[in-house]
Amino acid sequence: MLALFCLMLSGTAGAAAYFFPVVVAGVGQTGQTVVVPPSRSPGSQATPAPSAAPGSPFTVLLLGSDDDGKNKSPLTQSMILIRVEPATKHVTMLSIPRDLWVPLSTGGSAKIDAAYAYGGAAAAIATVERNFHVHIDEYAWVGLKGLIKLIDRLGGVDLLITNPVLDDAYPDDIDTKFLYGYKRVAVLPGFQHLDGSHALQYVRSRHNDVNGDFGRSARQQQVLLAIKAKASTLNAADLPDIVDTLKGNFKTSMGLDRVRSLLGVAAAFDLANIKQVVLYVPLYTSYGQISGQSVILPHWSQILAVTKENFP
Amino acid sequence: MILRRVAVILFVPVMLAFGSGVYLYLGTLKSKVVQERPQLPTVTKPKFVLPGTMFVVQAGRLFKLEAGGFTEVGPAGDWSQPTLTPDHTRMVAVMRGGNSSDLYLLDLGGHILKRLTKDDSRFLDSNHWAFYPRISPDGANVVYSFDSPKNLKGVQEGVDLSVWSMPLNGAQSQARRWTDPYWYTGGDVTPIPLVSGGLLFVRHSIDPSTTVHSRIYYQSHALAIAKPLTTEADDCSQAALSPDGTQLAMVCSHGKQTATLEVAPFSGTTLGPARVLLDGGLYASPAWSPDGKALAYFAPQGQAGHFQLWWLALPVSPTTSPSAAGSASTSASARASSSLAPAPAPVQVTEGVDLSATSPPAWY
Numbered sequence: 001m002l003a004l005f006c007l008m009l010s011g012t013a014g015a016a017a018y019f020f021p022v023v024v025a026g027v028g029q030t031g032q033t034v035v036v037p038p039s040r041s042p043g044s045q046a047t048p049a050p051s052a053a054p055g056s057p058f059t060v061l062l063l064g065s066d067d068d069g070k071n072k073s074p075l076t077q078s079m080i081l082i083r084v085e086p087a088t089k090h091v092t093m094l095s096i097p098r099d100l101w102v103p104l105s106t107g108g109s110a111k112i113d114a115a116y117a118y119g120g121a122a123a124a125i126a127t128v129e130r131n132f133h134v135h136i137d138e139y140a141w142v143g144l145k146g147l148i149k150l151i152d153r154l155g156g157v158d159l160l161i162t163n164p165v166l167d168d169a170y171p172d173d174i175d176t177k178f179l180y181g182y183k184r185v186a187v188l189p190g191f192q193h194l195d196g197s198h199a200l201q202y203v204r205s206r207h208n209d210v211n212g213d214f215g216r217s218a219r220q221q222q223v224l225l226a227i228k229a230k231a232s233t234l235n236a237a238d239l240p241d242i243v244d245t246l247k248g249n250f251k252t253s254m255g256l257d258r259v260r261s262l263l264g265v266a267a268a269f270d271l272a273n274i275k276q277v278v279l280y281v282p283l284y285t286s287y288g289q290i291s292g293q294s295v296i297l298p299h300w301s302q303i304l305a306v307t308k309e310n311f312p
Numbered sequence: 313m314i315l316r317r318v319a320v321i322l323f324v325p326v327m328l329a330f331g332s333g334v335y336l337y338l339g340t341l342k343s344k345v346v347q348e349r350p351q352l353p354t355v356t357k358p359k360f361v362l363p364g365t366m367f368v369v370q371a372g373r374l375f376k377l378e379a380g381g382f383t384e385v386g387p388a389g390d391w392s393q394p395t396l397t398p399d400h401t402r403m404v405a406v407m408r409g410g411n412s413s414d415l416y417l418l419d420l421g422g423h424i425l426k427r428l429t430k431d432d433s434r435f436l437d438s439n440h441w442a443f444y445p446r447i448s449p450d451g452a453n454v455v456y457s458f459d460s461p462k463n464l465k466g467v468q469e470g471v472d473l474s475v476w477s478m479p480l481n482g483a484q485s486q487a488r489r490w491t492d493p494y495w496y497t498g499g500d501v502t503p504i505p506l507v508s509g510g511l512l513f514v515r516h517s518i519d520p521s522t523t524v525h526s527r528i529y530y531q532s533h534a535l536a537i538a539k540p541l542t543t544e545a546d547d548c549s550q551a552a553l554s555p556d557g558t559q560l561a562m563v564c565s566h567g568k569q570t571a572t573l574e575v576a577p578f579s580g581t582t583l584g585p586a587r588v589l590l591d592g593g594l595y596a597s598p599a600w601s602p603d604g605k606a607l608a609y610f611a612p613q614g615q616a617g618h619f620q621l622w623w624l625a626l627p628v629s630p631t632t633s634p635s636a637a638g639s640a641s642t643s644a645s646a647r648a649s650s651s652l653a654p655a656p657a658p659v660q661v662t663e664g665v666d667l668s669a670t671s672p673p674a675w676y
Contacts, residue, residue, distance in 0.1 A: 158612050164473055192668075193612065235341065
C-alpha cells in the first residue's frame with residue numbers, strides 16, 4: 001500500500017515537473033489584471049458590463065506590437081477585436097486600422113495605435129470600448145518575436161499568398177543591434193509553408209500594398225486563422241513547449257482555464273463560421289491629414305452599426 | 313528492521329525511475345505539429361519512382377531527384393526556381409541575397425557557369441529582385457520577373473515585378489521590358505516564353521472591392537497589350553505549358569483559401585475549356601512530365617503542413633478545340649461542359665520533407 005502511494009507520489013512529481021513551466025507562466029503571463037480608467041474623453045462612452053461567464057460569448061482584444069526595445073512604450077501594430085461564441089461555434093474578427101484617428105481614453109486624440117503606448121493594455125481596452133461601444137472581456141498581447149517563435153514552434157503555417165508582397169522599407173529590427181534600419185522583403189505568391197520570420201514579413205509589410213494598412217489587416221487575419229488551424233491540433237502535453245516559446249512575448253488577462261478551453265474551442269471551429277471584418281475605405285473610413293500626419297478618419301455611424309451587429 | 317531499510321533504499325531508485333518515466337511519457341503525448349521537423353530530401357526515400365530527372369528546392373538548397381533517390385547539387389546559397397534550357401544541358405536558377413536576388417547559369421551538376429544578373433547594391437533602393445526565370449524555346453533568351461522600373465510617382469516608392477527578357481549569352485544591359493504591371497499589386501510573375509515568340513504570364517490586379525485577383529495573360533510581343541485568358545473570378549496562376557505546347561496546367565483559387573488543379577487546351581493564343589483534375593487542396597507549382605502524360609505538383613501532407621511532391625497521371629487528352637472557347641475562357645460554365653474520364657488519384661512521392669512550393673520542379 002505504501003509502495004503504491006510512493007509510486008503515485010513520484011508519478012505526480014514527474015507530471016508536476018513536466019507542467020512546471022505552465023504553472024510559472026500561469027502566474028507570470030496569464031490572468032493579468034487591468035484597471036480600465038474612467039472616461040476622460042468628451043463625446044465617447046464607456047459601456048460597462050460584467051465579464052462573460054464560462055461558456056457564454058466573450059470578446060478578446062488582440063494586440064500586437066514591437067517588443068524589440070525600440071520604444072519604451074511601443075505602438076500597437078495590430079489591433080483585432082475577436083468575439084467568440086462557444087455555443088454556436090461562431091467567431092467574428094474585426095481589424096482596427098492602426099492609423100484610425102480617435103479620442104484616447106488617456107485624453108486628447110491621436111492614432112489609435114498610441115493608446116497602448118500611452119497607457120498599456122488598460123488604455124487600449126478603454127479606448128476601443130468607448131469609441132466602438134463594445135465590451136471587452138479579455139485582452140491578449142503578443143510581441144513580434146513571440147509571433148515568430150509561436151509559428152516556428154507550430155512548425156510553420158500554410159497560406160495562400162494572393163500576390164507578391166514586396167517592400168523596400170521593411171523594418172530591420174529583429175535580432176539586430178541597430179533597431180532603426182530597413183531591409184527589402186519579397187514574399188512570393190501561391191500556396192506555401194511559411195516559417196515564423198517569413199510569416200511576420202507577410203503580416204507586417206505595408207509599403208507596397210494598394211490597400212495600405214487595410215491590406216495588412218486582412219493578411220493579419222489570414223495568418224491568425226492559419227495559426228488557429230495549427231493550434232487546433234495541440235493538446236495539453238504541448239502546453240509547456242508553447243509556454244516556453246512565448247516566454248516574455250505574451251501577456252493576457254485570460255486565466256489558464258480560459259486559455260485551455262480556447263484550445264478546445266479552436267479545434268471545433270469551422271472556417272465557414274468565422275466572419276472577418278476590415279474597416280475599408282470608403283464605407284467605414286476615409287483618408288485624411290491631421291497635424292501633418294496621414295490618418296484614417298472613422299465614419300462612426302457605419303462602424304457602430306457593424307460593431308453593434310457583430311459585437312452585441 | 314535492516315531488511316526494511318534495504319527495501320526503502322532499493323525503492324528510491326524505482327520511484328525516481330517512475331517519476332522520470334511519467335515525465336518522459338508526457339513528452340511523447342505532444343502533438344505532431346510540435347514534434348515533427350522536416351528532413352532533408354537526401355535522407356528520405358521517395359515512395360514512388362518518377363520517370364526522368366527532376367530538380368527541386370528545400371530551404372534554399374537544390375536537390376536532384378533521379379532513379380528514386382535525391383542528391384544535393386549546387387554550391388551553398390539561398391537557391392530557388394531552377395529552370396532547364398531546352399536541350400536539358402544547363403539550368404538557370406535564382407540565388408537570393410539579403411536585399412536582392414540574381415539569376416545564375418549552372419550545369420546540371422550545380423556548378424556555376426555564369427552570373428547572369430547583378431542586382432545587389434550597397435544602396436538599399438538600388439537593389440533589385442529577379443525571379444521566375446524561363447528559357448525561350450530556341451534557347452536564346454531568358455525571361456524573368458524583375459522589379460524595375462520602380463514607381464516613383466506614388467506617395468511612396470512602389471516595387472512591382474515586370475516581365476523582362478535578356479539574351480542567355482548576353483549581358484543584363486541588353487535586357488528589355490516586356491510587360492507593364494498594375495502598380496502596387498506586386499506585378500507580373502511566372503512568364504512562359506512561347507515558340508511563337510509570344511509570352512504567357514500571370515498578372516495581379518485589385519478590383520474596386522479591394523479583392524486581389526490573379527489572371528493568366530497572353531502577350532504577342534514586348535509591351536503589346538496583353539490579353540487575359542482566364543477570368544478574374546477564377547484567380548488562376550502558376551501556369552505550366554505541356555512539352556508539346558498544347559495544354560496548360562494551372563492552379564485556380566476562385567477567391568477561396570483552397571484551389572483546383574486544372575488543365576486546359578492551349579492553341580498558342582487562346583485557352584479551351586478547363587478540366588478540373590483536383591479540387592479543395594493547397595496545390596502549388598504544377599510541372600509536366602517529360603512525356604506530357606502526367607503532372608507533378610506540391611501540396612501539404614499531414615498536420616505539420618510541409619509541402620510534399622505529388623504525381624498525377626492525366627486522363628485521356630481532351631478533344632475540345634481551344635478556338636471554340638475564345639478568350640478568358642476558363643469560366644465555370646466552360647468547366648462544366650468538359651466531359652472526360654475522372655483523373656486517377658494522385659500519388660504521394662515524398663514524405664517528411666519540406667519542399668519549396670514557390671519553386672516549380674524542373675523536369676526532363
